[in-house]
Amino acid sequence: xxxxxxxxxxxxxxxxxxxxxxxxxxxxxxxxxxxxxxxxxxxxxxxxxxxxxxxxxxxxxxxxxxxxxxxxxxxxxxxxxxxxxxxxxxxxxxxxxxxxxxxxxxxxxxxxxxxx
Amino acid sequence: xxxxxxxxxxxxxxxxxxxxxxxxxxxxxxxxxxxxxxxxxxxxxxxxxxxxxxxxxxxxxxxxxxxxxxxxxxxxxxxxxxxxxxxxxxxxxxxxxxxxxxxxxxxxxxxxxxx
Numbered sequence: 065x066x067x068x069x070x071x072x073x074x075x076x077x078x079x080x081x082x083x084x085x086x087x088x089x090x091x092x093x094x095x096x097x098x099x100x101x102x103x104x105x106x107x108x109x110x111x112x113x114x115x116x117x118x119x120x121x122x123x124x125x126x127x128x129x130x131x132x133x134x135x136x137x138x139x140x141x142x143x144x145x146x147x148x149x150x151x152x153x154x155x156x157x158x159x160x161x162x163x164x165x166x167x168x169x170x171x172x173x174x175x176x177x178x179x180x
Numbered sequence: 181x182x183x184x185x186x187x188x189x190x191x192x193x194x195x196x197x198x199x200x201x202x203x204x205x206x207x208x209x210x211x212x213x214x215x216x217x218x219x220x221x222x223x224x225x226x227x228x229x230x231x232x233x234x235x236x237x238x239x240x241x242x243x244x245x246x247x248x249x250x251x252x253x254x255x256x257x258x259x260x261x262x263x264x265x266x267x268x269x270x271x272x273x274x275x276x277x278x279x280x281x282x283x284x285x286x287x288x289x290x291x292x293x294x295x
Contacts, residue, residue: 098283105290106288113281161281167212169281169283173222174222
């Protein structure tokens, strides 16, 4: 149980374009989803927290207009990187928690974004 | 504010040797503590967690960790390393004011296991 998937697993896009990453909870209702960014050989940096049906709460320093997060249902959250630039290249990981154990996060496999 | 310090960004052990990965945390209130493992180009897998109760917690793959409040530590150990243990390990803490759902990660420790 408690499986989280991400799609795509990797994506290459051109500078200036937008790219959408999906995060799905496959076997539980994710009341809260989290988006992290991980630079090479670095730790995870929380970008934003989203509750189903509400606007995402962004961490300090994260541009909300750059990284659009939508959590429209209890099983799906999306992260859209708008007008991507090479510095947005990174490994993006989502996690989800449910109502039974809200403190426990289940992580997706990550999405490697490369902007050329 | 909460924080996590992992001593040693790289740890190298021989196969069969003891694994000790250090984690110290800072929190003004009782925290929840976690250890995750990450293999290359993959997400995080939960190894073990401490919330309340017994301070020695056992996790998957033979790992265990002990919560020591007086030392503000939550070190991860395994009696005998296996080649498949080579990976990146992250310690994380949860506590208010972020609420018991916001994770703060340490910088990570890369474990290498050599024959």
